[in-house]
Amino acid sequence: MARTSGSDQVGEMLAERIAALIVDTANNAPRSLQKRIGPSEVGDPCERRLSYKELDWPRAAAESDPAASIIGTGFHTWMEEAFERRQSTLPDGRARYKIEERVTVYDSPIEATAVVGSSDLYDRLTGTVWDWKLVGHTSLDNYRRKGPGPQYRTQAHLYGLGQENAGETPKRVAICFVGRYHELRVHVWTEPYNRQVAEEGLARLGRIRARLIGPEATASNYDHTWWSQIPTNELAKCRFCEWFRPGSQDLTAGCPGNAQPADRHGFESLIA
Numbered sequence: 001m002a003r004t005s006g007s008d009q010v011g012e013m014l015a016e017r018i019a020a021l022i023v024d025t026a027n028n029a030p031r032s033l034q035k036r037i038g039p040s041e042v043g044d045p046c047e048r049r050l051s052y053k054e055l056d057w058p059r060a061a062a063e064s065d066p067a068a069s070i071i072g073t074g075f076h077t078w079m080e081e082a083f084e085r086r087q088s089t090l091p092d093g094r095a096r097y098k099i100e101e102r103v104t105v106y107d108s109p110i111e112a113t114a115v116v117g118s119s120d121l122y123d124r125l126t127g128t129v130w131d132w133k134l135v136g137h138t139s140l141d142n143y144r145r146k147g148p149g150p151q152y153r154t155q156a157h158l159y160g161l162g163q164e165n166a167g168e169t170p171k172r173v174a175i176c177f178v179g180r181y182h183e184l185r186v187h188v189w190t191e192p193y194n195r196q197v198a199e200e201g202l203a204r205l206g207r208i209r210a211r212l213i214g215p216e217a218t219a220s221n222y223d224h225t226w227w228s229q230i231p232t233n234e235l236a237k238c239r240f241c242e243w244f245r246p247g248s249q250d251l252t253a254g255c256p257g258n259a260q261p262a263d264r265h266g267f268e269s270l271i272a
């Protein structure tokens, strides 16, 4: 049996500390603490997950590995700086690029129900709403073959609506998938901006919210039977769901997932 040297032990101890620091920092990042539903979640195919989120239901899943999310955040910062360096002025005096600006997709007097988010990039010259996705190369191939899926497509148009609400006139939405890979692989999905896609996403969210019991409800009103009536979806991304508890028989304690092969098809829920 190999003996561990004193130097190795110090290295292991330091590695554990750094890993704990990374996990703690990631779990306390503003994004992780965000309780209200954001543009990236509105089109989530699973209504049950959206209902858990809306109610801020106690999480069931173990803390997820933050590595992909951290790398994705770093990539967004890199792109932000890249466009800041390329910033230019339009003939009307406005900046060409709006970079990582907060937009309101759905305004509400009840702050918790407003839908707001940070739009990766809006190009005023072309009227294009851009969104960056850093994904694994298997996912990149899936997006290339199958398109972005309803959740990302809805997100793209929601940011279009957010830009419209901010006084812009978006013409096109685009999602740029970049492979987390040892060589550069880029795929862009794009289509004309369609406000109706965004409005349908918001209307669906409104229907999901309307099904929740009013503010007078207590946790006991949301029993297993109640949760079992909230549908899942074959496209649900259970692997990334904070309420995923394999084998759970009690939906108040966690959801066993949709048990459909679709939740293992390699799509990833990354930084949006």
Ligand code: SF4
Pocket: 046, 047, 048, 049, 232, 233, 236, 237, 238, 239, 241, 242, 243, 244, 245, 255, 256, 257, 258
């Ligand atoms: S585990 Fe899957 S089916 Fe259950 S709430 Fe989460 S995403 Fe939906």
